[in-house]
Amino acid sequence: MTKPIRVGFLGLSSDENAHLAGAWGKNAHLPYFQKSPDYTITALCNSSVESAEKAAKKYGLDTGAKVRTYGDPESLAKDDNVDLVVCSVRVDKHYRLIKPALLAGKSVFCEWPLASNLEQMQELADSAEQKKLKTIVGLQGRTGAYIHAIKKFIGNAEGQLGDILSTTLTGSAFLLGLATPKETAYLTDIKKGGNMFTITAIHLLDTLTAALGEIESHNIVLRNKRPTVALTDSTFNIVEQSYPNSTPDHILVNGVLKGDIPFNFHVRGGLPFKDTPAFDWRIYYTRGEIRITGNEMLWLGGDIKVQVFDFLANKVEDVDLNQVLQEDVKDDVALKMGLKAPADNVARLYEAFAKGETDKYLDFKQSLKWAHFIEEAYIANGFPTK
Amino acid sequence: MTKPIRVGFLGLSSDENAHLAGAWGKNAHLPYFQKSPDYTITALCNSSVESAEKAAKKYGLDTGAKVRTYGDPESLAKDDNVDLVVCSVRVDKHYRLIKPALLAGKSVFCEWPLASNLEQMQELADSAEQKKLKTIVGLQGRTGAYIHAIKKFIGNAEGQLGDILSTTLTGSAFLLGLATPKETAYLTDIKKGGNMFTITAIHLLDTLTAALGEIESHNIVLRNKRPTVALTDSTFNIVEQSYPNSTPDHILVNGVLKGDIPFNFHVRGGLPFKDTPAFDWRIYYTRGEIRITGNEMLWLGGDIKVQVFDFLANKVEDVDLNQVLQEDVKDDVALKMGLKAPADNVARLYEAFAKGETDKYLDFKQSLKWAHFIEEAYIANGFPTK
Numbered sequence: 002m003t004k005p006i007r008v009g010f011l012g013l014s015s016d017e018n019a020h021l022a023g024a025w026g027k028n029a030h031l032p033y034f035q036k037s038p039d040y041t042i043t044a045l046c047n048s049s050v051e052s053a054e055k056a057a058k059k060y061g062l063d064t065g066a067k068v069r070t071y072g073d074p075e076s077l078a079k080d081d082n083v084d085l086v087v088c089s090v091r092v093d094k095h096y097r098l099i100k101p102a103l104l105a106g107k108s109v110f111c112e113w114p115l116a117s118n119l120e121q122m123q124e125l126a127d128s129a130e131q132k133k134l135k136t137i138v139g140l141q142g143r144t145g146a147y148i149h150a151i152k153k154f155i156g157n158a159e160g161q162l163g164d165i166l167s168t169t170l171t172g173s174a175f176l177l178g179l180a181t182p183k184e185t186a187y188l189t190d191i192k193k194g195g196n197m198f199t200i201t202a203i204h205l206l207d208t209l210t211a212a213l214g215e216i217e218s219h220n221i222v223l224r225n226k227r228p229t230v231a232l233t234d235s236t237f238n239i240v241e242q243s244y245p246n247s248t249p250d251h252i253l254v255n256g257v258l259k260g261d262i263p264f265n266f267h268v269r270g271g272l273p274f275k276d277t278p279a280f281d282w283r284i285y286y287t288r289g290e291i292r293i294t295g296n297e298m299l300w301l302g303g304d305i306k307v308q309v310f311d312f313l314a315n316k317v318e319d320v321d322l323n324q325v326l327q328e329d330v331k332d333d334v335a336l337k338m339g340l341k342a343p344a345d346n347v348a349r350l351y352e353a354f355a356k357g358e359t360d361k362y363l364d365f366k367q368s369l370k371w372a373h374f375i376e377e378a379y380i381a382n383g384f385p386t387k
Numbered sequence: 388m389t390k391p392i393r394v395g396f397l398g399l400s401s402d403e404n405a406h407l408a409g410a411w412g413k414n415a416h417l418p419y420f421q422k423s424p425d426y427t428i429t430a431l432c433n434s435s436v437e438s439a440e441k442a443a444k445k446y447g448l449d450t451g452a453k454v455r456t457y458g459d460p461e462s463l464a465k466d467d468n469v470d471l472v473v474c475s476v477r478v479d480k481h482y483r484l485i486k487p488a489l490l491a492g493k494s495v496f497c498e499w500p501l502a503s504n505l506e507q508m509q510e511l512a513d514s515a516e517q518k519k520l521k522t523i524v525g526l527q528g529r530t531g532a533y534i535h536a537i538k539k540f541i542g543n544a545e546g547q548l549g550d551i552l553s554t555t556l557t558g559s560a561f562l563l564g565l566a567t568p569k570e571t572a573y574l575t576d577i578k579k580g581g582n583m584f585t586i587t588a589i590h591l592l593d594t595l596t597a598a599l600g601e602i603e604s605h606n607i608v609l610r611n612k613r614p615t616v617a618l619t620d621s622t623f624n625i626v627e628q629s630y631p632n633s634t635p636d637h638i639l640v641n642g643v644l645k646g647d648i649p650f651n652f653h654v655r656g657g658l659p660f661k662d663t664p665a666f667d668w669r670i671y672y673t674r675g676e677i678r679i680t681g682n683e684m685l686w687l688g689g690d691i692k693v694q695v696f697d698f699l700a701n702k703v704e705d706v707d708l709n710q711v712l713q714e715d716v717k718d719d720v721a722l723k724m725g726l727k728a729p730a731d732n733v734a735r736l737y738e739a740f741a742k743g744e745t746d747k748y749l750d751f752k753q754s755l756k757w758a759h760f761i762e763e764a765y766i767a768n769g770f771p772t773k
Contacts, residue, residue, distance in 0.1 A: 166612040166613070166636075166637065166655070167610070167612065167637045167639075167653075167655055169557055169653045171555055171557070171651075171669075178698065179673070179674060179698045179699070220606030220641055220642075222641055222642065222643060222649045224553070224643075224647065224649045226552040226553065226649075227552070227673075250552075251552065251553045251649045253553075253641045253649050253650075253651045254641070255606060255608055255639045255640070255641040255651070255653075256606075256608065257608060257610075261610065263608045263610045263612075263637045263639050264639075265557075265639045265641070265651060265652075265653040266651075267553075267555045267641075267651040269552070269553055269671055271671070271698070272698070274669065274676050274678055274694075274696045274703075275696045275701065275702070275703045276703065277678075283557075283660065285655055285657070287565070287613075288565060290660050292660055292663075308660075310660045310661045312564065312565045312657070312658070313565070315661065316661070317660075317661045317662065
């Protein structure tokens with residue numbers, strides 16, 4: 002792939018009031034493209050050409066080498082001026098939107114989950130493999146600065162924490178509590194493929210395993226404890242009392258990671274207990290413990306705090322993640338460009354992709370490990386698999 | 388059994404410097420006997436008659452109707468002036484000390500774990516059953532005031548929290564961290580039967596299930612991650628660098644409780660992360676969450692804090708456990724007698740035993756559920772079962 006890599010972007014909304022999936026392109030993807038010499042956006046594809054044109058104008062992509070604008074994925078797929086199709090839309094639209102790009106031989110960056118079920122994900126991965134296409138999924142938690150901090154403190158050098166003995170991560174998923182924002186209502190339908198398990202839990206588990214090692218054995222408990230939820234509008238008024246929810250809102254996993262490290266994991270719906278972090282991740286070493294907390298989910302990067310409790314010194318120290326990056330990574334792209342969460346981790350994915358650092362991200366085929374994990378968990382706990 | 392119940396006590400040490408098992412009789416059992424009209428200590432049995440006499444003198448049991456003193460369990464067992472033999476010593480001595488009492492037809496209160504392995508526990512339970520003896524094990528977490536608080540907040544009445552949806556308990560066991568007090572060194576030999584799994588974890592799980600319901604399915608991960616530990620003296624100086632440890636120092640369980648409530652559990656060796664609680668137990672309800680924390684293990688009762696986060700009110704309130712008892716239990720014995728932890732929960736066990744409230748404690752036979760749980764976990768995780 003020659004540089005700059007020419008990007009055809011699916012899902013860059015111009016809507017000021019867009020939330021969640023609708024705002025993700027603007028908040029998590031665009032900042033890197035606006036600063037990187039390695040990529041250039043050459044095309045936009047939205048639900049209509051008009052919508053794509055509106056977005057092009059809004060983000061200044063209509064000046065100079067004007068981007069092309071499309072209203073259907075087949076037209077984008079045929080554009081010879083596009084090397085990489087980026088897909089950042091609702092999960093249930095991924096399959097239909099990226100399939101044409103793969104068939105046309107484009108590389109694809111697709112947000113996670115890759116598609117709505119294992120069958121679709123397998124088909125997309127097979128398509129990419131047959132054509133030897135470069136692909137990447139948006140599991141960006143694995144690029145976070147906290148991963149470097151965790152690894153930095155392992156080892157036998159003086160002042161460090163020794164071996165990892167075990168880990169526990171508990172978290173609250175915000176959605177599917179007493180009420181849930183109506184913009185996330187589509188995440189309550191298990192057939193759509195995007196929900197607290199496939200998004201929240203898999204992002205967290207991917208991050209945890211990227212830091213500490215692959216899962217070697219596990220027991221997964223999934224439960225739907227809120228078969229209906231109230232929906233709220235943007236001012237938190239309830240607009241629907243009993244919206245059906247068919248997805249798991251309690252995800253519990255325990256087991257053993259590579260290297261015989263026991264792990265424990267619990268994510269549940271709703272808000273965190275007031276004045277406590279949204280997640281609390283403990284990594285217990287021979288000579289100390291790391292605690293990672295934040296006010297959003299880890300991979301989203303809200304106010305992440307990494308603390309180290311050194312048993313011998315009997316002292317807790319806050320870890321400066323920027324300093325860890327400066328020492329360990331040196332040319333960290335997010336730091337260099339001054340990118341903030343959630344754009345920082347996504348930028349690192351793009352950087353790794355451009356540099357061919359394939360160990361830093363998962364391609365479609367590699368991401369099937371999570372597709373199988375999901376499928377197995379659904380079957381074991383009596384949820385439909387598609 | 389006529390009242391007052393005449394108690395023959397095994398293990399009331401006179402040693403001022405006794406810790407742990409050695410001090411438990413004095414700290415957890417004696418305070419109730421000193422105030423209750425329902426029990427009277429009529430005999431003491433220690434490792435020697437001299438030691439028993441010393442204890443009798445120290446606790447004022449040598450005046451008035453003087454207690455009899457013994458140096459062997461067979462003699463205590465033969466004493467016609469004893470109805471109930473209480474055994475509060477190291478786990479590995481339980482079997483030998485209480486077997487004579489059962490053979491002699493005495494009722495027995497034995498601290499938990501009942502004995503060193505399933506075979507012994509089964510034999511003791513069978514002996515008691517054959518002779519139709521009343522028995523009780525010291526799993527006193529289930530009598531705690533927090534149990535009433537948890538149950539009080541369930542239900543559909545206005546202002547309450549609704550149904551229980553899930554629960555998570557994480558804790559640090561103090562022992563088996565970077566160092567462990569030399570008085571607990573015997574807890575590192577799995578053959579002895581007392582260790583972080585059989586004591587810490589089972590006490591916690593018994594408490595959790597007494598509050599929320601029995602375990603219906605589970606996956607248990609046990610690991611020994613510190614095959615050696617440093618031993619310290621009472622001034623925290625290391626007296627031995629590498630003492631062997633064959634017991635699990637990481638206990639992870641997930642599964643489902645009766646009523647389809649998912650639960651998650653993780654206890655690990657060592658001290659808590661500095662300035663965080665020794666355990667953090669969350670109970671997530673439809674309309675709120677309860678958080679129970681403390682600076683010791685729950686059943687020991689150190690500074691237990693119960694907080695309720697009401698989702699609708701968006702407010703956290705501290706629960707006054709004494710008030711819960713006054714409202715819900717009314718004649719709570721620990722409250723009436725002004726007993727503090729760890730004597731309060733043990734007192735409630737004795738009270739229930741005296742009143743024949745058999746639903747409030749486990750007898751030997753009922754406690755075999757935990758003996759089987761332990762055996763199964765050992766086998767599944769490659770630990771020896773005896």
